[in-house]
Amino acid sequence: MKIPLSWLQSFAPFPSDVALLTAMLDDLGLVVEGSERVGEGLEEVVCARVLSIEPIEGADKIRKITVDAGGEPLVIVCGAWNFEEGDVVPLAPVGAVLPGGFAIAKRKMRGVSSHGMLCSAKELGVGDDQGGLLVLSDLVGSDPGVKLMELLGITADVVFDLSAEGNRPDAWSVLGVAKDLAARLSLEVTMPSFGVAAASGNATSTSASAANAVPSQCSGLTVTAAHGVVVGASPPLIAQRLALSGMRPINNVVDASNYVMLELGQPTHAYDLDSLAGPALGVRLAHPGETLVTLDGVERTLGLAGRGLGQLPEDLVIVDGDDAVVGIAGVMGGGATEIHEETSALLLEAACFDAMAIARTSKKLGLRSEASNRFERGVDPELAGAATKRFFEILSLTCPELTVDEPSLTAAGARAPRTLIRATPARFASLLGVDLDGETIGTLLGPLGFLVEHDGEFLDITVPTNRPDIRSMPLGIADVAEEIVRTYGYARLERRFPSWPAPGGLSQSQRLRRHLRAVLVGLGLDEVWTPTLVPETDAHALHLDEPLVTLANPLAEQERALRSSLLPGMLTALRYNADRRQDEARFFEIGTAFTHPDVASAPRSAKAGAGGGAATALPQESTHLVVTLRDNRDDATTAVALWWALHEALKLEEAELVQPIDGSLVPANLLAGHHPTRSALIRSRTTGVNYGLVGEVDAPVLEAFGVERGSRVGLLVLDVTLLEDSGLVPRRTLRATPVSRYPSSDIDLAFTLQNVTPAGRLKEALVAAAGDLCTSVTLFDVYRGQGLPEDRRSLAYSLRFEAQDRTLTDDEVGALRAACIAAAEQVGAVLR
Amino acid sequence: MGEVIGSVDIDHLVLAAATAAQGATSRTVLEAVEAEFLGKRSELAGAHRSLGSMDEQARKSAGAVLNAARVQIQQAIEECRVGVEAAERSALLEADRLDLTEVVSSSIASPVRRGHQHVISQTQAELEDVFIGMGFTVADGPEVETDWFNFEALNIPPAHPARGMWDTFYLELGEPETVVLRTHTSPVQIHLMEDAVANDTLPIHAVMPGRCFRRDTPDARHLHTFHQIEGLVIDRGMTFVDLAGVIQTFTTAYFGADISSRLRPAFFPFTEPSAEYEITCTICHGEGCRTCSQTGWIELGGCGMVDPAVLHAVGIDPEEYSGFAFGFGIDRCAQMRHQIADMRALVENDLRFVEQF
């Protein structure tokens, strides 16, 4: 919202110190997004009459112009061609500094001395036209030597660009801002007057009528007829203020309406009376499918249901005496009844519509206007009369013959009772933390229009009608508290650090995630952040054919789905780096994977819809840890080694790696993209819960995401949501085992085992046979090839034995060795 | 004997092609079969060429026979192709097979190198730690929410213009515009308060970090996916002055002793009174620079006293309990601390960026 300082100052004698006002407005919550000085540098510019135009020898772009600027004739060299001898144009004499800091000096061009510069509108900052000079000949009073600012009625000004918050409908006007500032500065606000009044017309013959068929959505419709209108340009002051406020001046009628809206915050609309069926207006709901061509020339269809927030098929319309639609209430008027050059009589509509009704229609039609913006925030229901009066006062400036039918006709609607807030000063203190007595509160609120009365220990506070944002009791206490502290000044508040006896801390699952990050970073991995929103094709490339969770309104087609797996994002990250000659990377990410409620193992359900009355099934959100390893020679074995390191760090009870993978045991998205013969399920031996996958990414998947052919990518996926639950994935005991004081004994055993039997099976047999005295069983060599049958490989294990209370004898160790060999034979292993 | 065209027995040819295709054990062999029976030098092609010497009637009928034969041969080859490809894939997989229980961990060569935590998760942990030190617990919440949790319980009713303050991604679930990607971490407040009321565990002193989404075209300063941290205190006797104290304590603890905070009136539907939370510009330390538009202050987030309508929605008595909430961007803190010029670097995962943190 742009507001010229001069307009503000017409309400109260505000200081002109821009920095001071900026700080004050900011502290009042009227954030100054910027401020701009206008009219600066035009002080020296004068009107000059062109006396003669002569060519300059050897120059075809510039000419020698002699002008009369009120003194001796001056010679100017000029490159513009859009004027003739006798025209009046603006001259910036030598010594002038134009807007933007351009200093005019005496210059010599092609041997001709130039004593100033003739200017275009753009160069002067008074318009956008830079096609030629600003020709002033037609303006009354454009005599040589007259100051341009005087001629155009321009005064040096400062324009503030303010942003008022959504809960401050009152601040969306010059008057509202003036009231806030005046309260802070203890100044009186007075309504400025242009000192003219329109004559009263005949109240009986042509008096307007108004009808209100929707009193619940229109608290009042005020209609006024006027004759003797002459459509033309607005006075310079009005036009200039509108322009500085960012509205293009159109004609005196439309400008008066806009001026009143900017100044008071009340939108009005003027209809060409002769285009209406008589001096009558009404407001009603549009019939389904009814149409209107609005001012912008677009045909709008009304009364239909829209999507989402615009679901209700209700639109407020303004109709004439024949019940024909002539405007969309609070949004935009119709083209057919627009004010035009020949308009001599008009009908003015000033109304107050329900904020939600206007918001609904505006959203449904995708049509926003200055008027709808204001109605959506809430317009003072008592403003229509004052706005009507002000409109005709401004119109009278250009229409001396104007007669206004009085009184205006108002069709009243349902008006909410005045909001009353009743609370003790202590109640406000309990919210604000600062003790203010009733009198102080009265002083703070009074200038904003609140009426504060004392009733014993209570304050009875009547809310002004321009604050529809302030709710009734009891919620309104907080709203009034904000007004109190706003005028008191946030900056003046004390700061107190509260304390409470409860300790802070992370949840168990947060500690786990931090631990995972720390361990993986320690193991040399880099953490990445990959997108939640992905193309639907990602899932197809992973052969995930379950339904996806998709967006109704994606920004781009490749961001339509919520990821069901983190893997595509991570492969894309590998590829991104490979494309930049950074082939070797080990990445991990901990993030959310989504599963459609139709196929979720644990779907969520939550309150949804208006009032939270309906239950809606929501996607399952699982936290996944995904690791992709693509450093030199990385493959499934690296992933397995990494997994056991992580397993150790997490102090898990022993996991087993299960091959081949039975896809029915875990959610499909946990297994997405794995290599079928080089991956294993991770399963808790204790509970049998499968909580992850370790191995490699399948080659066709790598290819689908552009990771170079022939390279292997090690893969580890953990369902962190399962891992968080130590009931499902148990941790090792915290109890320490004493270290034996006696030497340990090692035996190494090498077996051949059929390729089809997992080495893990042999290890299990060895662990079982070795018993409690065995502290470790470690695979240290695998061999295939010469000397071995094709279908067998050699596996060499080292077993360490020790006892807490003695040194083991050779016999004891020998017996254990024999037991281990026998157990190995049970699974088909043969000692080498 | 079937029909003979240009000395080619068509039925015999089709049968021979099918047999050859079925006998193929690889894609290469199958491609050879295809060339032999359908290629330019195939008998079928030869038979086609012989059509030229026939009269029109004969040419028509023989042509139809040849075309039918071509289709049959093609079908036979295609049928086999699926099988051959599956067989090849399974042979590849078989050759690739690895027993993951026979991995000798000690033989894995791995470079000695420390990795890097993502700058955002590092920043999040640092922020959490500051708040933990101030007595806050840390809570999580889901990224997909219903309109009730994301909007209505936060005093943003359906069709309320305030919903326009957030550009929302809606999901194709439930009724239109009822399931959303959360636009802020504030719905976690509602979950915490509802749980505390249900389990009778008030008061609450918690911060809630997490990923949020707004439907806004990404540029150097904003991503549509970002991270926020939000704080909520619901206790007896909490006031605006306590909020200002918490904000100030956090500001100096995280940004440094020379950085201060200030509050300015603002509007959020879920707090009243509300404030914008600004800190001393960390670039110029308050002197005024381009980053802070010469004001010496930069906007960090929003805060305020929890609106009584929110307390009402979750069943907390505003006469007994009061509270405040505050929130700001984690990514923004990282951006300020590390002077990250283009936020899009955060999701590119370029090693040259990742390795800086």
Ligand SMILES: [Zn+2]
């Ligand atoms: Zn700065």
